[in-house]
Amino acid sequence: MTIRIKKGKAVKNIISAVEELAGVDLSECYQCKKCSCGCPVSGHTKSPPSEIIRRLQLGAGDEILSSDIIWICSSCETCFARCPMGIDMASVMDALRVLAVKRQAAKPKGDIPLFNRAFLKTVNMFGRTYDLVMIAAYKMGTLTFMNDMDKFPSMLKKRKIAILPPRGADKKTVKRIFDSVSHK
Numbered sequence: 484m485t486i487r488i489k490k491g492k493a494v495k496n497i498i499s500a501v502e503e504l505a506g507v508d509l510s511e512c513y514q515c516k517k518c519s520c521g522c523p524v525s526g527h528t529k530s531p532p533s534e535i536i537r538r539l540q541l542g543a544g545d546e547i548l549s550s551d552i553i554w555i556c557s558s559c560e561t562c563f564a565r566c567p568m569g570i571d572m573a574s575v576m577d578a579l580r581v582l583a584v585k586r587q588a589a590k591p592k593g594d595i596p597l598f599n600r601a602f603l604k605t606v607n608m609f610g611r612t613y614d615l616v617m618i619a620a621y622k623m624g625t626l627t628f629m630n631d632m633d634k635f636p637s638m639l640k641k642r643k644i645a646i647l648p649p650r651g652a653d654k655k656t657v658k659r660i661f662d663s664v665s666h667k
Contacts, residue, residue: 497547497582498539504578511568512536518562518572528552532562532572535579548588553579554595597624607661610652614644 502509512533519531530538530550538547553576562572582588584596601620605613622628638644 500582501539501575501578504581505574507570507575509536509539512570517565521561521565524555524557528555548583548586594625609648610654610657611649613648
């Protein structure tokens with residue numbers, strides 16, 4: 484696959500911003516591609532994790548912020564576990580997401596940022612995810628209230644979704660984590 488990179492004035496800003504936000508040194512990657520081989524979502528994206536690192540090393544500009552993998556990455560950290568240099572690729576993806584939102588880069592298919600916000604809001608509120616509220620928030624944001632409603636009764640019957648919010652979560656710890664991250 485051919486990698487096309489558009490060099491521009493903002494090149495140094497992307498590399499330095501990603502390294503600063505992620506707390507990694509991208510020059511340490513020597514392209515062994517173990518991250519891409521172990522990545523459960525790389526087969527569903529146009530650019531695997533190793534290619535993202537390489538593009539950053541070669542001086543990619545803002546076009547890297549429209550890569551689909553930065554939104555599809557599940558942050559499972561398989562790449563980090565396999566990396567011989569200890570590069571935290573999940574943090575790199577998080578940094579790229581932050582930059583994409585800040586710079587209003589091209590939106591991914593669907594509304595993954597909205598889903599992420601709805602998920603994190605429920606975790607912040609309840610200490611764990613609460614599917615019913617998360618789905619409601621997502622549906623309100625996309626204005627697709629009746630889509631997939633036919634699946635709801637069977638999900639309830641099979642106990643795949645709970646009506647009541649989760650209990651037993653350490654809400655104080657979760658709140659402290661959210662507060663510490665929001666001040667950065």
